[in-house]
Amino acid sequence: IRLKQFDREIAMLVENGDKPGADRKTVEKEEFRLKEIRAQVERYPNDLQIKFSCGEALLAVGQYDEAIRLFQNSQGLPKVRVRSLLDLAICFKEKGQADIAIEQLLKAESEVPNMNEMRKEILYLLATLLEQSGRLSEAVARFKEIYQADINFKDVAEKINRSYKSNTTKNAPA
Numbered sequence: 001i002r003l004k005q006f007d008r009e010i011a012m013l014v015e016n017g018d019k020p021g022a023d024r025k026t027v028e029k030e031e032f033r034l035k036e037i038r039a040q041v042e043r044y045p046n047d048l049q050i051k052f053s054c055g056e057a058l059l060a061v062g063q064y065d066e067a068i069r070l071f072q073n074s075q076g077l078p079k080v081r082v083r084s085l086l087d088l089a090i091c092f093k094e095k096g097q098a099d100i101a102i103e104q105l106l107k108a109e110s111e112v113p114n115m116n117e118m119r120k121e122i123l124y125l126l127a128t129l130l131e132q133s134g135r136l137s138e139a140v141a142r143f144k145e146i147y148q149a150d151i152n153f154k155d156v157a158e159k160i161n162r163s164y165k166s167n168t169t170k171n172a173p174a
Helices: 003-016 019-041 048-060 063-072 077-092 098-111 117-132 134-147 156-171
Strands: none
Touching: 003 019, 019 048, 048 063, 048 077, 063 077, 077 098, 077 117, 098 117, 117 134, 134 156
């Protein structure tokens, strides 16, 4: 109920053109939400769904270490396992630990064999991190997999076109 009150207050502030006030109220809402969900984690320490939800709230506010701990726990709940792995990877990426993020994404990739939105998100982040790590052929393979299923997903078409152009210029006669 309190979250809905925050949403109404934020909507009114936006409607009245008070963007700074709406931003402050949004921060206040997230702090309230985090406080409430942390209390639930304390009350129900074995509830993996609550731990997952708390991890997502912590990720949203940039508290990566605490979020990592909760996502590591929530992997035990099958319905959020893959999302927990993806969120873990995001936390590690944000902490500058791309190699650990890649490991999490490889686990997640193996658990989602069919192309869906979750697999596209996993592959895209994995390919992006592989590309940044200089593992270009592995990155392009992941981008191609997305491209073959959904040419309009994020900037995949641009990345594939760029990879073909760079291959063409490398293979051009001198």
